[in-house]
Amino acid sequence: MISQKGSTVVFQPEGRRAVVNRGVTLLEAARKAGVTIATRCGGKAGCLMCKVTIDPEQAEGVRPPSEAERRKLGSGIGQGQRLACQAAVWGDVTVNVPEDPFKAAVRRKLEAARRGEEDELW
Ligand code: FES
Known part of the structure; x- marks a missing residue:
């Protein structure tokens, strides 16, 4: 929907x-959102x-x-992949941002430690 x-x-x-505003890149919108x-x-x-994905319906x-x-x-x-630095906003949209690989590794380690599968974090 365009507002x-x-x-x-x-x-x-x-x-x-x-x-x-319309025409702003997804990268600029992400910065504004603190993402x-x-x-x-x-x-x-x-x-x-800066690859992100957008559901086809959006x-x-x-x-x-x-x-x-x-x-x-x-x-x-x-x-549904797009480059956030190139894709321009044209209406309301939901964007899926892949998790940073380093953050994902830390998250997996913490989850394993919580489950008691690892004695040490590193
Ligand atoms: S910021 Fe490098 S391809 Fe988008």
């Missing part, structure tokens, strides 16, 4: 949200570190990918 007052972008799994999305290329579609919430973004993501486009 005159801005579009609501929800970032999962944290559920943080930002209201932004960290890794980047190395400064938002120039060079590093592919695809109208972002502008269609450019030819450059399609080339970079290949078949990932069909699976």
